[in-house]
Amino acid sequence: MTTTTERAVGQPHRRVEGPDKVTGAARYAAEYQVGDDLAYGWVVQSPVARGTLTAVAVDPLVEADDVLAVLWHGNAPRLGKADDPELAVLQNDRISYRGQAVALVVARTLEAAREAAASLQLAIDAEPHDTVLRADHPDLYTPEKVNPDFPSESSTGDVDAAFAGAAVRVDVTYRTPALHNSPMEPHATTALWAGDDLVLYDSNQHPPGIAATVGALFDLPAARVHVITEHVGGGFGSKGTARPNAVLAAMGAKVTGRPVRLALPRQALFSMVGHRTPTIQQIRLGATADGKLTAVDHQAVGHTSRLFEFAEQTAVSTRHMYEAPAVRTGHRLARLDMPTPRWMRAPGEAPGMLALECAMDELAGSLELDPVELRVRNTGFDSYRKCLGLGADRFGWHDRDPRPRRRREGDWWIGTGVAGATYPAMIQPSSARARRQPDGDVEVSIAAADLGTGARTVLTQIAADALGLPYDRVRVRIGDSTLPQASVAGGSSGTASWGWAVTGACRALRESGGLDEATFDSTALVEKLNQEGKHAFGAHFAEVRVDAVTGEVRVSRLYGMYAAGRILNPRTARSQFIGGMIMGMGMALHEESVLDPAMGTWVTHDFAEYHVPVHADVESIEAEWLDDPDEGLNPMGSKGIGEIGIVGSPAAILNAIHHATGIRVRDLPARLDKLLPSL
Amino acid sequence: MKTFTYRTATSLDEGLEPGATFLAGGTNLVDLMKLGVATPDVLVDVTKLPLDEVSDRPDGGLRIGAGVRNSDLAVHPRVRQDYPVLSQALLAGASGQLRNMATTAGNLLQRTRCRYFMDATMPCNKHEPGSGCPAQEGDHRNLAILGGSPSCIATHPSDMAVALTALDAVVQTDRRSLALGDLYVLPGSTPEQETVLSHGELITSVDLPDPRGKSAYRKVRDRASYAFAVGSVAAVLRVDDGTVADVRLAFGAVAPKPWRAYRAEEALRGRPATRSSFLEAADAELAAATPLRDNAYKITLIRNLVASVLEGLA
Structure with missing residues (x-):
């Protein structure tokens, strides 16, 4: 039997398990x-x-x-x-x-x-004990690799000479606190x-x-x-x-x-399950008078534990984000009497791009050049350029007075900011099985985990199209280690990795000439794939207002424009993007694990004290994307979308605060006590 | 969590056994029990007592039962009309769900959210007198600049109590009447002692005098909602012919109790109701502030808030 079926990929399907979750039927590990x-x-x-x-x-x-x-x-x-x-x-x-x-x-x-x-x-x-990270900590060392397997240091060109000879220079240090997932x-x-x-x-x-x-x-x-x-x-x-x-x-x-x-x-x-290391990041940018970068130097300091080396790849995205003849990056770590830092949404990119994208804003200010234009002039990535340009149009960037501290409505200083986003498009080997059921439906199995992102739903869409079956004739089984082996739900790689295996198994079943079962292992194909230089890009725009009486910051608008491959499900994708952006808002304004050096621990350990944004903090938020399928990457043409929303969005907010008030906060989070003395 | 017994109070005069604590809405006490910070042997639930009425008083004032829920009080027609500072303070506190449970007296008697106090594994002179106050050198960004001591710099977390302080509220217990300002005691060397109430003394109502001017509450916090204040101001102001005829000011999140700004009030009475007078008055009060490394911003914040709130009322 052959029927004509509307493609499921691209449809805004609701989460398969949504009803189970909202009715309490879904079981979690402790239930x-x-x-x-x-x-x-x-x-x-x-x-x-x-x-x-x-x-x-x-x-x-x-x-x-x-x-x-x-x-x-x-x-x-x-x-x-x-x-x-x-x-x-x-x-x-x-x-x-x-x-x-x-x-x-x-x-x-x-x-x-x-x-x-x-x-x-x-x-x-x-x-x-010793729990305080300092840029001059005597135990700082250069790790051999940074997460997951990058060289700790990189260098092209003569950065010191290029910086010294630059017409315009920025040399700034940004600090981010320890954060908890x-x-x-x-x-x-x-x-x-x-x-x-x-x-x-x-x-x-x-x-x-x-x-x-x-x-x-x-x-x-x-x-x-x-x-x-x-x-x-x-x-x-x-x-x-x-x-x-x-x-x-x-x-x-x-x-x-x-x-x-x-x-x-x-x-x-x-305490026990990981955190994002605090970072101290020195960024030096040199540019010509017409805004071409000549030198980029990004040196990041973080901590790890006595037990285990985890080295956040804070400066790695700086290696590709902009084109400059001289680029140098490096990482140093101190082993402290602290828990081991681990992955936290966009490890590396989230803190690193905060520093880079704020420093770019500072450079734009020194050059008296529009910060969108500065980025456009220095990127070699067409999709990034498109995100900046189209995002600026959609956000309403162009009538902006570039001078800081100019726009005031009542007690509110108002400003806007921009920052770029990037995240690598990663794919890992996985396997899947497709099995025809007696009623003609197909069960697809893979040992993946759905963290609430909609993975189960998107895999169902992918499978339906690969099988040529209607969406409701496919059932996806995940969340069980005995199913065909899947890679980790991490590095924004889940859908691309599992979707490839699912596609393979479903196509194999469809083309098997009537077999009841087919399996597919993507290992050989993934290992042949050149993943080097494959990235998703984005541009974040923020409008903030800062109360001149109190220093309170409100984000009036947060907007993201992304080029992240083919978007497989616009409903769950939007959730991923804006979820990342809101987490970025938290990183910019709220989140901080406060260390007590004498006690040797963080004193914030619940949601009453470790603040994340609440609904009232999110006033207007929007994510849009370019139609940007990358057919050469995987059968879906997709890239990961789980992390890019937190990359750059904090910098857009910090840059908007500067535009509103003229105050440059270089020590996150940008709370009112850091603004009030200068307002 | 320590094992405890529970009973319901059926009359006002049945007393309280040693080791027992009154339980009202439980929004703070139950949290503290889960954290091992509060360890009562017995909980005596007072929410079945007839203390949940709001009634007019013959002098034009208002009697608020100790068991009235914060959400009900915030929308009571007389509170909204005659005491907007109170309604605003209540609605600025906690969340809708918590306000549905929290009571008038429970709100007054809630404990500090000092991060050391809230963690049973930390030294704290309130947990164990003499164990020390790590906040002095450690995390004190949101702790007291007024009324603290080397033993304790905890702040009182209530919004409602700040408004009631500016309204000259009087607390009725089963034994006596107390000006709200006299209910709380500053920490000195005995921070474990937070109020003058004796064991088993039960707050039955809070009385408000007749309304005496325009009033407002402004709360500042680290996010838009659902956070304790980092600074707040409650004000009641009456201006005649451009001159301050009467003023009552209270500050929140700056002291171990809702801080009545008597010096500022004194400096303002009879003065022109102008921004410069308001700022001078704030300075008169804040001159006594003793900020630590990370909380001096509260001086600027309160100063700005005083001027802004009073300008809004003048």
Whole structure:
């Protein structure tokens, strides 16, 4: 039977699982009912930033019938070798940061677990700690690579000579604070052992990766670990690899012989599961009098932990964003007594482009050149130029008085700003299976994770078109590590990577001449693909108003124009773009993990104190895109869209604040106390 | 979370056992219990007591029952008409859901949101007298510039209480009448003591005198909604012939209690109702400020707010 079917790709389909989520039918990791002997885990976290844990004493009054196990390095089962030392939980006496897991209580009830955890007596030999990142920190070193695998340093041309000889120069330092992903659904695991096999209901971005990593710790091949990740309430990178909750839940289940549920409390998301490093970035730009860049120098400083080196690739996007004869970038790190920083939405690009795009605005000011025009003159990327030009038209940029602090309405200073955006178009190998059902429908399976972005829905659209079937005749199964192997939902690579495998499997089934099942593995094709120099681009525009009485900043308008490949589902794509832009607004104005150096930790650890934008902060927000399919990249012609919205949007807001007030904030977030003294 | 028992209060005079705490809307107390900061043995729910009426008083004032929900009070016709400062302050606080639960007395008695106080793993002289105040050297951007001490620089978080302070509210308990300004005590060397209430003393209502001028509340915070103030001003002003006939001013988020600006009021009475008088008055009050490393901006903020709010009323 052949029917003519409207293409599903490009349609604004609603999320497949939307009704399940809004009715509460969708199950998250800590919600599965797994037998009647479920036990609850509670993590005990270190109260000091550095030291050794010498003993753990249990209050006998508290160790009542309900407490099943109290585990610490003195009695915890030995784990296999961990590539990630953060996962070697309860294996030795070292304390490497405040908030590190030092013990686990498992009890029959959550209340009993919490109460016992609170009463544990930890004997700790505390040592002086060092938690403050400084540009002149004596321990700064140059890492060999920065995330994920870039050279730490780059250099073309003679930057020092070009800078010294430039007609116009900008030399500025921008600082961004530590930031925390803190997704709505906390990191959570329900673990049970089925014989020697391990089952994990776990909230993560990569079920097969979790299976392999946790399996190795318990000396199991990945195939013996079954990770179920049906729904995920956000991750923003912090669930990209296994986190201690998965290991601790599995350990607790092994010791007690019961299923164990472990959901981290909100506060623990601000210590145990990763963050974005604070950065200190020096940018030097040199240009000719007519606005051609001659020198670009971007040197970034960040921190990592004592346990593990994670080097944010802060300056990497500066290597390609603009054309200049002399470009130099570098990264240095200090190992501090802090948790390990990790991926957080657009690692590298988000903080790096803040500095670069604000510095470009400063350069435009020095040149008395329109900041859109400055960017147009210095990019070699046609799609970026188009985003700037069309975005400026759509935003209404052209009647702008370039002079700062000119427009006032009542108590409000008003200004506009622009910044560029870029994100690499990445693709990773994946596999998928398409299986014909007795009723003619097709089930497509892949071990991907949908973080709430609409991945399941978009894969259904891709599959329907590849099969030549109506959208509602295709069912996509994801979120299970036993399905054909999928790459991580990270680096904005999910849809491109999984969609390729899904397309391959569906085409194979369609062309199989009547087989019931076909599989496809994209590894060989992806490895042959040259991904070098493939990027999505965008331009962000912001209008802000700043209250002259109070210094309060409001973003009246935030606009993004993107060239990001073929847009597969305009509804879910818009959510991705504006979600990134709102997170960028938070980075510009609200988000800050506030460090107390004496206590050796951040003192912001809930949403009352770690501010993100609320609805009232988002007044007018719009995302549009060019029709920009890149057919050479993958069968869908798509590029990733999950992260580009946070790249540059903070800079557009900071630049607009400067235009409104004449005040240049170089230390995020741009809160009223930084503006008020100069208003 | 510590195990506790719960009972419902059925009459005003049944008293409170040792280790017990009154529970009203629970929007702050229950959070603190989850965090291990508050550890009562017994919760005595007072929301079934007949304390949820707003009634006119013979002198033209208003009696607000201790159990009246913030959302109901904010839209009460007399509050909106005669005490707009109070309605504005209530609506500037928390979220719709929280205001539906929070009560008048509970709002007055809510605890500071100082980040050290809210974390049971931190030293804090309110948790454990003598354990120290890390905020002095650490994070104090949103802590007190007035009325603090080396033991404590916590700020009182309420918006409503700032408005009530400017309205000369009187607190009625089951034992006595107290000017609202006398309910709170400054931390000194005993920051664990926050009010003059005895154990088991129950606030039954808050009384407002008859309305005495135009009034307004302005709150400044770090985002557009759903955040505690970094500075706020409540003002009641009466101007005759361009001269300040009467004024009441209170500041929020700058002191361990809603800060009645008596010095500013004194400096303003009988003076021309002009911006320069307003700024001078603000300066008279703020001269006593003792800012720390990161909270001196509050002086500028309050100064600007005083002038702006009073100009709006004059």
